[in-house]
Amino acid sequence: MRFLFLNHVQNAFQSLRSSRVRSALTMLGVTIGVASVTAILALSGGASKIISDQISSLSGNIAVIRPGIATDPIISITQPKLNHYYATSTLTEADILYIKNTPHISEVAPLMVLSGSIKASSVAPSESTVVATTPGLANISNLKLREGQFLDKDLKQDAVVIGTQLSINIFGTESSIGRILTIRGQTFTVVGILKRSNNPINYNSIDFDNVAIINFTEGKKLNQNVAQIQQIDIKADSIANLNPAIANISKTILKSHNGEKDFSVLTGDQISQSTSQLFYMIAGVTTAIAAISLLVGGIGIMNIMLVTVAERTREIGIRKALGASNSDISWQFLIESLAISISGGIAGYICGYLIAFIISRSFLTFDPIINWQISIVALIISIFMGTLFGLYPAFRASRKDPIESLYQYS
């Protein structure tokens, strides 16, 4: 039986070699599909690894509250949350107050991302963001300053802390302490410049190299006095107290929201599931490419296998006459379609990593993750494709009547 299997494998590769172009074209669909899947997984793995590394480096007593219900990771990849910035947030200032008053919570920082251009001697590029928050953010997110200081209650309200890259973009220099910039026509004075972090993917979804951080109350003023809170970062006084504290918070907010669960409290790895918009775009597009090319590739395999079965009708008759059973014949063709799909899958796995590295080196700040899970996923997809779309042709082959097959074109 084992020898029979080996023979089928040899036979399959022999037949693939005998029609190279055809086999290569058939593999292409699976290759593109598996390449897309590999690239998505490698990049998303890299992104969440970077965030979970951050979380664990922040000593693990951090939680994040976001409006809306948290989705599971698969859905969050397949359904990019592009409306994130525009929907009305369900989190309110009252919530912040509740959280502040919860025992064992040491810091709270609401994040309010504002649209609007940042201007000084030149206008900041569009990827810069304005964030309104409270001084606690520096502590929670462990923000390091290059120069100056972070926001503080004692400072004037029009203080702004900016990222290094933003400083260069609008002032032409990294040291711009004391200089003036305008956001939505309002003027702010630079009091601090953040250390370069090179880390646009983080759980705050803010690129701290390209940010202007202003006081929460100022941000509200810029936004018609409405607090539009995208996220609330909280920090407990110890890891052990985090879970009881957030349970407490959930309960209180739930009550104040009239029992409507329109927010989610995330801790640890849950936080890392959401990443940057760019990443969601890439993931969404590649998932679509993967699904389509896998489907087309699968149909291609089935098509070619049906042609192969028809071409070899006579061979099937001969093999049956020489003692092949129906299952021997179906295995022969099933293994051939598996050979196509697995070869395509291996090529796709390699291409996927090439693509992932090209994307990450040219657009992103982190490397794709390399782990055995991704290779297993690639392999399973390939085997699944080969089996699903090879089964019917193999079945057709095994059902052929030996006599009719033998005398087909003689």
Add this chain to the structure above:
Amino acid sequence: MAVDTLPPVIRLRGLQKRFGIGDAENLAINGINLTINRGEFVAVMGPSGCGKTTLLNILGLLDRSVDGEYELDGQPVSEISKRKQARIRSQQIGFVFQSFNLVSRLNVIENVALPLIYKGITRTKRLQIASDILRNFHLNEREYYMPCQLSGGQTQRVAIARALVNEPSIILADEPTGNLDSRSSHIIMEELSDLHKRGNTIIMVTHNPRLTTYASRVITMLDGQIDTDTRNITKQPVTRHRKKSARKLKRGKK
């Protein structure tokens, strides 16, 4: 007699094979009764279209949709599962097709080794056995030729080598010498005759009356029926044998 204690290898009762339906219906085999014992060398003759190939296909378990009884080694074929039939074809039957039927995308040695695949023999062993048998047929220099590169006679010899490679006990040969000159024919016939002497059963279709001298029994067919059978000239042993096997069958049923 040892032969009589065993059931006949092949036993046909009122065998019919119908092709087509309605007006187009024709009976390629029209009521054949035939008993072939182990170790017989039967030559089948008859005009073209009389149903010889059809009969061999049925005997070789390739054609299952027939009327009448067919017992192989005492077991009704209709009761043997498809899988089991495949195993019988693989282990007991060697088939030489009238039209050779080599697999065109495999080379000579792979074609010859083909039946061994389904016996579960390793590749190296398969090629070795195939190579040995090809040497017997003076084809060892053509091992790596493709079928389309062979002459008609060479193709035929490859087809015979392939039928014999799995050492079948029943050899069904459809005009195995049709394309061969008389010298090559005799080489093949010597080979078959040798197998016959070692106790194998051979059923061979031929149009060449000279070759029937190798056979122990000659059957001529006409219009899907048996016309003459040299065995029936001495009817006695046949009937005696039939009674015995009938009794045996009854015993087997209990």
